[in-house]
Structure formats: C-alpha cells, structure tokens
Amino acid sequence: MIKNYILLFLLCLQPISAQKEATLKSGDLLFITMDCGPLCEAIHAVTQGWNQMPISHLGLVVVEKENIFVIEAAGSAVRKVTLEQFKQSTKKPILVTRVRIKYQKKIPDVIVFAEQQIGVPYDDAFLLNNQKYYCSELIYDAFAHAFGAPFFSMQPMTFKQPGSGDFFPAWIAYYQELGIEIPEGALGCNPANFSQSKKLKKIGWIYP
Numbered sequence: 001m002i003k004n005y006i007l008l009f010l011l012c013l014q015p016i017s018a019q020k021e022a023t024l025k026s027g028d029l030l031f032i033t034m035d036c037g038p039l040c041e042a043i044h045a046v047t048q049g050w051n052q053m054p055i056s057h058l059g060l061v062v063v064e065k066e067n068i069f070v071i072e073a074a075g076s077a078v079r080k081v082t083l084e085q086f087k088q089s090t091k092k093p094i095l096v097t098r099v100r101i102k103y104q105k106k107i108p109d110v111i112v113f114a115e116q117q118i119g120v121p122y123d124d125a126f127l128l129n130n131q132k133y134y135c136s137e138l139i140y141d142a143f144a145h146a147f148g149a150p151f152f153s154m155q156p157m158t159f160k161q162p163g164s165g166d167f168f169p170a171w172i173a174y175y176q177e178l179g180i181e182i183p184e185g186a187l188g189c190n191p192a193n194f195s196q197s198k199k200l201k202k203i204g205w206i207y208p
Helices: 002-012 040-044 082-088 101-116 135-147 169-178 190-196
Strands: 029-032 057-064 067-074 077-080 094-099 202-204
Touching: 029 190, 040 169, 057 101, 057 135, 057 190, 067 082, 067 101, 067 135, 077 082, 094 101, 101 135, 135 190
Parallel strands: none
Antiparallel strands: 029 057, 029 094, 057 067, 067 077, 094 202
16 A cells, blocks of 8 residues: 555656656647747736646647647637647647536537638737637637537736736737737636636646
C-alpha cells in the first residue's frame, strides 16, 4: 500500500512534458498560451484559466479519418487548419478538454455550425453581433446554436490593469489604430473562462 502511494506521488511530480499526450476526438477544445507580446500579457493578466494556466486562444478539433484539423478564429478569418499548423501558435503544452458525456450528442451540430463560419472575418475589435468572430466568440456561438441556449458564459470585459483604473498601454495603442473606443465593460467571452467550465473534462496535453 505504501509503495502505491509513493508511486502516485512520484507521478504527480512529473513535469507536463513527461506526461502522456492526449488522444483527440471531434469536438475537443484545445486551449493554448500564445506569445503575442504586450497584448497577450494583458489578456493573461485579467483572465483566469484552468489551474491558473495563462490562456489566450482556443480551437475546436475535427477528426476526419486519420486526419486531425482545428477550426479557429485567427489571423484574418475563421479557418480550418491542420493540428500541426495549430500547434505552431504556441511553444507551450496545449490543454485538451472534452465536453462531458451527457453533452456529447450535440457535438456534430457544433462542428457543422463552426464549419459554416469558415471564411467569416476575424473580429479584431472583440465586439458581439458584428458579423465577425474572435476565437471564443466562435466557440460560444457554435455551442449555443447546437444546444439552443448558451452553453458557456459571458461577462463584462476589462482592458484595465488589475488594481488600477488605467488601461494597458498596449490596448490604448491597439484601439487607437482601429479608430474605435476601448469596449470596457462590454459583454464578451474569453478562452480562459471557458477552460474552467464544469461542463468540460480535462483530457491531457498536446506538445508543440
């Protein structure tokens, strides 16, 4: 018995890189830590991911025969990329999650909706209902459409430094370039919050 406890303890101490890589299924959600400089640092500072993981992007897995794709809102539009292409967005382990069994039957509908959005422009302003999508907004709508009701939650967005009334300089410059006001307090969603949903089960990791 004591040996079993020691073995379990040693396994828990293993670094992420030593853990087994997850086997993917259609509908899995992949959460990643991107390195996009001050903007990603600002996102990580005001959002809380699973197990305090800094999360700034996510994608939806689609398995077709022996090929694995990921649908994501990134770059200039919603797109469908290979897993290898998706992995290039980060240098850190990718968190793999799966909706719990009682929700699995709706996954085909989630994927159909997401694939229908391929080509829709990327929403660089992070605003709802503007015929554009940012990463978590796409996933939010895909699941809401499939289930006929919100599956994930939204909350007011903030672009201010924690403990301060000041906006992050990076966001000031970003929205000045877009020519619009910072949408402080507007309703929105983020991948870090999704990663904490109790409707998801943590499956494992994928390594870059």
